[in-house]
Amino acid sequence: MSTHRPFSRFAIPRAFCLGLAWSTAFVTLSGCAPLIVGGVVVATGLSVLDRRTTGTQLDDENIETRGMLRLKERLGDRAHVSIVSYNRQVLLTGEVLSEQDRQLAEQAIAGLDNVRSIINELAVLGHSTLTQQSSDVGVTMRVKTSMIDSRDLNAHVVKVVTERGVVYLMGRVTEREADRATDIARRTSGVQKVVRLFELISEEERLALENPGRKRPGQPAY
Secondary structure, three states, rough: OOOOOOOOOOOOOOOOHHOOOOEEEEEEEOOOOOOOOOOOOOOOOOOOOOOHHHOOOOOOHHHHHHHHHHHHHHHHOEEEEEEEOOOOOOEEEEEEEEHHHHHHHHHHHHOOOOOOOOEEOOOOOOOOOOHHHHHHHHHHHHHHHHHHHHHOOOOOOOHHEOOEEEEEEEEEEHHHHHHHEEEEEOOOOOOOOEEEEEEEEHHHHHHHHOOOOOOOOOOOOO
């Protein structure tokens, strides 16, 4: 069982949009890591289009990096784990060889600074094949491309992670955006299941985040 704890389209060329897609800290604890791995999102770095603060984005990147090293220390070569942190909520996907290792991985991440909650989606299975991992890369890219092509969704605010055909969606989004992103993912070829891990915000919060200098109704002018 997973551990769940409380938690406009821009006129930018597609190549640039894909370059701003989200990053994953990935641990292939089974020898040499392949260039293309499961649990994939596309690139690294901070984004000005993100609805997280710069400080939170840095915290998330640090959690992913330190978590990767800690899992390597704790599990050695016997696991295949993807770590994604969004707004300090950590998603673990991949495969471990035993329930004990599954719990050990969660405990390792829980010990990191700034982790707000953990969603443990690790499966007790043999490691996924390179073919499956490559397929997951393709699914992630197709979902992100469909979101970028959509005229009624800001693709930059949705993080997409794919593991064994299961697509996980993260981000700070409105209910409308969550429903639209889910519908796009479900219609994408290769998607077996969609898991929503969104943090829902109101339309007023969305407007404030996208227009930080905009005066809200009733707010006095200075």
